Amino acid sequence: MIFGKTLATALSLILVHSATVQSQAPTTNILTGCVTTYDATIDYFPQKLDTCNNLFSGISCLLLYIVWSLTSSDIPANFTNLAITYSKNYKTIVNSFSKETIVLYQCGTPKPTVAGATLITSVPITNLSISDTTIVTYLELLGQRSAIKYTTAGTLSYISSPCIQAMAAANPPTIAEADSKNAKNGIAQVASTNVYFQYMGPWTANVTNEVTFPATADPGMKGRGEWLGFLGAFFNLEATANQISSTIFSNYATLSAAAKAAAPATKLNVAWIYYQPFYSAQYPASWQISYNQYIQDYTTAAGAAAFVPASTAGANVVGANSMATVYTYNSSSTFLSALSNADVVIDLSFNTLNSTSFMTNYGIQATSTAKYIANKQVYTLNQQISPANGGNMWFESAVVLQNVVLADLISVLNPSVLGSSYTPTYIRSVFSSAKQTVLTASQCTSQTAPVQVPIISVGAAPTASPSAGATGAAQGTTTGAAPSAKALSFTVALAAALLI
Ligand SMILES: *[C@@H]1O[C@H](CO)[C@@H](O)[C@H](O)[C@H]1NC(C)=O
Ligand SMILES: *[C@@H]1O[C@H](CO)[C@@H](O)[C@H](O)[C@H]1NC(C)=O
Ligand SMILES: *[C@@H]1O[C@H](CO)[C@@H](O)[C@H](O)[C@H]1NC(C)=O
Ligand SMILES: *[C@@H]1O[C@H](CO)[C@@H](O)[C@H](O)[C@H]1NC(C)=O
Ligand SMILES: *[C@@H]1O[C@H](CO)[C@@H](O)[C@H](O)[C@H]1NC(C)=O
Numbered sequence: 333m334i335f336g337k338t339l340a341t342a343l344s345l346i347l348v349h350s351a352t353v354q355s356q357a358p359t360t361n362i363l364t365g366c367v368t369t370y371d372a373t374i375d376y377f378p379q380k381l382d383t384c385n386n387l388f389s390g391i392s393c394l395l396l397y398i399v400w401s402l403t404s405s406d407i408p409a410n411f412t413n414l415a416i417t418y419s420k421n422y423k424t425i426v427n428s429f430s431k432e433t434i435v436l437y438q439c440g441t442p443k444p445t446v447a448g449a450t451l452i453t454s455v456p457i458t459n460l461s462i463s464d465t466t467i468v469t470y471l472e473l474l475g476q477r478s479a480i481k482y483t484t485a486g487t488l489s490y491i492s493s494p495c496i497q498a499m500a501a502a503n504p505p506t507i508a509e510a511d512s513k514n515a516k517n518g519i520a521q522v523a524s525t526n527v528y529f530q531y532m533g534p535w536t537a538n539v540t541n542e543v544t545f546p547a548t549a550d551p552g553m554k555g556r557g558e559w560l561g562f563l564g565a566f567f568n569l570e571a572t573a574n575q576i577s578s579t580i581f582s583n584y585a586t587l588s589a590a591a592k593a594a595a596p597a598t599k600l601n602v603a604w605i606y607y608q609p610f611y612s613a614q615y616p617a618s619w620q621i622s623y624n625q626y627i628q629d630y631t632t633a634a635g636a637a638a639f640v641p642a643s644t645a646g647a648n649v650v651g652a653n654s655m656a657t658v659y660t661y662n663s664s665s666t667f668l669s670a671l672s673n674a675d676v677v678i679d680l681s682f683n684t685l686n687s688t689s690f691m692t693n694y695g696i697q698a699t700s701t702a703k704y705i706a707n708k709q710v711y712t713l714n715q716q717i718s719p720a721n722g723g724n725m726w727f728e729s730a731v732v733l734q735n736v737v738l739a740d741l742i743s744v745l746n747p748s749v750l751g752s753s754y755t756p757t758y759i760r761s762v763f764s765s766a767k768q769t770v771l772t773a774s775q776c777t778s779q780t781a782p783v784q785v786p787i788i789s790v791g792a793a794p795t796a797s798p799s800a801g802a803t804g805a806a807q808g809t810t811t812g813a814a815p816s817a818k819a820l821s822f823t824v825a826l827a828a829a830l831l832i
Contacts, residue, residue, distance in 0.1 A: 361568035363456060366440030376421045376438040381561045382574040413550055414558050416565060419444070423565060430544035436565060451543060456568045457526035461510065463533025465491050466548050469729040470563050473576050475782035478506065479567075482521050484533050485512030490723030492716055494775035501773045527566060551625035551655035553734050557581065560732060579785045583735035588633035590749045590790040591742045595635030600745055602631045603639035603674035603704075605667075607681040607693040618660050619667035619694060621647075622680070625655035630734075634741040635749075641670040664695030672702060676709040676745065679762065680726075684712050690762045708763045711744060715760040716769045725771070726758050729783075733757075739788040751791045 361379045413429045422437035422444045432450040437443055439454040446452065461482040462468070468491055471477055477495055488500055488509045499507040511517035519538045522528045528535070529545040536542045547559040557577060564573025604627045610617040623640055631638040640659075641647060646666030647659040661667035671677070684690045690710055691698070704710055716725035730737050740759040742749050760766070 361570060362438060363568055366454075367438055368440060370421075370441045372420065374420065375418075376441060377418050377423060377568070377570070379568075379571040379574075380418055381416055381565065381570045382578070413555060414562055416561075422446075424449075425562060425565060427544060427546075427562075429546050429549055432544055434543060438568075451527075451541070453526065453541070455566055457566045459525045460566075461522045461525045461528045461530075462545075463487060463528070463530035465723055465728045466531070466731045467529055467545050467563075468493055468496065469783060470547070470560055470732050472783040473560065473732065473785065474564055474567060474569050474572055475780075476563075476567055476569075477782075478780055480507055481525050482508060482510045484522075484530070484535070485509050485518070489720040490718055490727075492718040492723050492725050492728050492771045494771050494773055495779050495781075497718070497771070497773035498776040498779055502779075506779075529563075547731055553626045553629040556626065556731055557734060576785060579787070580733065580735050583785070583787050584633070584738055586790065587735060587738050587742060587749070587788060588635075591633065591635035591738075591746045593635075594746045594749045599635065599637040600675040601639045601673060602634075602636045602676045602678060602745065603671055604631075604678045604680060605671065605694075607679070607684070609683065609693075616662070618662060619664055620661070621659040621667075621670060623657040623659070630738060630741055631745075633738055634745045636676070636741075636745045639671075639674045642673065643670075646670065668694065668696065668702075675703050675707070676711070677704045678711050678713065678759075680713065682714075684762060685714070685768075687762045708761065709744075710762045711759050712762055713740075713758040713760075714768060715756060715758050716771055719770055719772055724758075730758055733785065735788060736786055749790055750788070754788070 357374045357378065358376065359378055361377055367376065413427065415426045415428070417424045421441035422435055424446060425434045425436070426432075427434065433446070433448050435444060435446045435449045435452040436455040437452065439456070443452060443454070457479070459479050459481045460471075461484070462471075462480055463484040464487060468480075471480060472493060472495070477493075478499070480496070480499075483491070486509075488496075488507065491497065496507060499505065508521075510519075510521045515535075515538075519535050522535060523539045523541060526541065528539055528542050530536060530542060531544055531546045531549070545559065545563075547556050550556045550558070557580065560577055561570070561573045564570050604622045604624075606620040606622060608615065608618045608620070621639065621641060623638060628638045640657075644659065646661055646663070647670060648662070649657065649659055651657045659670065661670065679690060679693075681693060684693055687710070690696070690712075691700075696702070696705065713726040713730070714724045717723065736757050739750060739754065740756040743754050743756050744759060744761075760768070
């Protein structure tokens with residue numbers, strides 16, 4: 333009894349104490365504006381990134397990793413690229429990929445001094461610039477589409493998002509490409525935003541607000557997911573990032589469990605390939621088989637096996653013993669020999685649109701007896717495209733909507749799991765006569781509404797359109813034009829970022 337009474341007293345003391353603290357300190361992060369009366373004892377970031385959901389490095393993350401790796405084979409992630417530490421009025425993010433230390437302090441509190449910081453800026457940020465399409469959906473999920481003010485030249489027209497297209501088409505436009513004809517102007521525009529998020533973008537030496545966003549350089553899919561939390565921290569949107577990450581990961585886990593349960597004992601061998609047309613003497617034509625970590629993650633999770641050549645004959649192997657192995661061949665015949673045992677092929681090439689272009693790109697004869705030809709098991713990931721015929725959703729939403737990518741793969745590798753009513757977002761058979769889906773501004777229903785994570789049910793269609801914020805209505809036309817040299821160089825850079 334005494335113990336019980338003591339406990340009750342202790343509990344009421346704790347409650348009284350926390351009630352007192354709560355009357356002074358914020359219980360949620362500050363999402364708009366600045367602190368007016370600074371108090372050094374207050375924790376200005378009560379909502380922190382959940383290291384388990386976001387897999388930022390931390391002790392809970394390590395425990396999760398150990399448990400997960402004992403129970404599942406598809407968790408490989410590089411946990412070391414990002415780390416975040418919270419102080420009372422600032423947070424420090426170390427991006428070990430770019431070797432940047434970014435310090436974000438609450439607006440209205442003293443700017444901290446942190447040794448080795450590459451950028452110290454106040455949060456929440458309200459606007460930003462971007463240099464490629466791979467960051468777009470992360471921002472749209474966080475509800476920060478309208479914060480994007482500028483893209484670098486040659487980026488905006490490759491964005492497929494209907495609502496970004498609507499922002500660009502508005503009068504006056506609320507998003508624009510930075511001036512590329514007058515670099516001084518362009519640099520001033522990018523510098524006028526709070527942060528310039530870029531990866532392989534221009535002008536990094538000319539501005540002081542540059543932050544590297546190399547999500548596609550993370551080899552594993554879990555590592556790519558972490559970048560949602562990274563961006564969320566700039567907006568004090570840790571709680572939102574936690575919720576989105578956990579939605580994506582839990583749907584991914586459900587889908588993967590169902591696919592693995594339904595998979596045949598002898599798994600399909602799925603080869604992910606890429607054709608690089610001749611671009612210059614420095615970049616001759618090449619044919620590749622990719623064994624990048626994210627490819628292994630997705631294929632295994634879909635209940636299949638990622639294909640590796642039986643021998644390295646004729647291959648230039650890059651990234652062996654790393655999480656980003658790619659086998660490159662300098663002739664289509666050596667490539668085709670290496671590929672001969674694949675059951676299914678997923679072609680990541682930019683210019684494969686149909687079976688004719690597929691056969692031409694890879695030098696495959698009509699008489700080919702390869703299983704993937706005989707069984708018509710060749711797919712591309714360019715179902716949803718931008719009107720400019722340069723961008724597609726694979727380079728945009730697929731980087732973060734990993735549950736949707738997985739569902740698409742399951743729909744062709746273990747189709748019984750999702751049922752016939754499932755409509756893929758990215759994947760498309762090269763043998764199908766169905767047209768690509770051109771996304772346009774008219775499909776945007778609200779420029780400010782966040783993109784919602786589609787939850788894909790086992791045995792049923794998704795509960796939300798993958799391009800939410802858009803009606804999702806397909807417009808079944810393609811322009812059919814060959815990609816321009818400019819488009820090619822841009823997408824070659826992006827494809828390289830995704831592949832290698
Ligand atoms: C993870 O990334 C870090 C830094 O980029 C690198 O040093 C480490 O080797 C990587 N770990 C794995 C398992 O690839
Ligand atoms: C971005 O926000 C800052 C205030 O933080 C403002 O001064 C600047 O004009 C904004 N830039 C653009 C391009 O809207
Ligand atoms: C941008 O920085 C680079 C590297 O320092 C420099 O060569 C170039 O002149 C700068 N451009 C402008 C427009 O200032
Ligand atoms: C392809 O590479 C092999 C060596 O790996 C070399 O002997 C051959 O000349 C190359 N062929 C072409 C067309 O570059
Ligand atoms: C196949 O795609 C190519 C472009 O890669 C195009 O020129 C051709 O017309 C397409 N063929 C069919 C039957 O659609």
